[in-house]
Amino acid sequence: MSLNSIGDALKAKSREISPAISEVGIFKHLIRERVHPLDLVRELLSNAGAQQVEATRIEISYTQDKDGHIFEISDNGCGMNYTGDAGMPGRLDKFMGLGLSGIIGLQSDEFSWKGLIFERIESSDAYLAFRRLPELEKVEKQGEVLAEEKRAIERPEQTWVVLEKGGGQPTVLLREPQNESEVNALIWKLEALGALPFETFRTLAYVGAFKGPDLLVHFQEDKSSEPFRATIVEVENNFYNYKTHGHTPSQYPKVVCWDIPASGRKAKINKTQKPYKFTQSTDEYQVHVFALKYMDGIKVMSREDLQKKGISI
Secondary structure, rough: OOOOOHHHHOOOOOOOOOOOHHHHHHHHHHHOOOOHHHHHHHHHHHHHHHHHHHOOEEEEEEEEEOOOEEEEEEEOOOOOOOOOOOOOOOOHHHOOOOEEEEHHHOOOOOOOOOOHHHHHOOOHHHHHHHHHHHHHHHHHHHHHHHHHHHHHHHOOOOEEEOOOOOOOEEEEEOOOHHHHHHHHHHHHHHHHHHOOOEEEEEEEOOHHHHHOEEEEEEEEEOOOOOOOOEEEEEEEEEOOHHHHHHOOOOOOOOEEEOOOOOOOOOOOOEOOEEEOEEEEEOOOOOEEEEEHHHHOOEEEEEEHHHHOOOOOO
């Protein structure tokens, strides 16, 4: 038997189907794919300026309130009608179809939902300058932050964390911590100097707050205590209460902080025989809190105090 065409050997079987469409899912996808907030404004302008809309006037208004930046775009065109009829689809039916359904032979809008009307506009100097405004504002604000940090560090009232042991010359470690990152820096400096009051404290990794624990360390409090390998240590600037951080004591049983302020504390903190160690008891677990500020040799000095010791900052 000779075969003249593939149709001689194959018979096609088909049936009509109606693919499921989630309108909410489509719009969520459109929003997620925007790489820049102004792309949503671009999308609105694209829709309003399409030839099929037949708009002769487009109005744009801009306001700003506590919810953020608000753009409103209106036109006097035909709008986005929805028929729900596959035989006579409206503009909104086509919008939610594949490429405005132009690829299947239906008359499609001049510009698809990708916003191609804006190609010429977005390459203009005016538009590019407009898109750079948020970036320029960010740079300017960052410059202001850096300038203020420099002014603060030079103020006479700025206090410093100093390590003073054995009657030797004090070692200035860092300004008095103002955030968790500076507490981490202080921990690592003390660890490198061998000045932490533990039998073993060896940092293995800084995981960071976004992934859960702050530090993974080999830890042994003293020679008579149990050694822990790769144990979790939570780092805080000021320790008030575990609940405010959303941590589970059984997962984060050890905390290293700079201070434990008496004011603003909601949980009961218990002192121990060690001046730098405190405990907080929960229903199921006991949290051990170690405050750097009260460790042996750690002092807080002003710039004037340091100058009296012959140290200039």
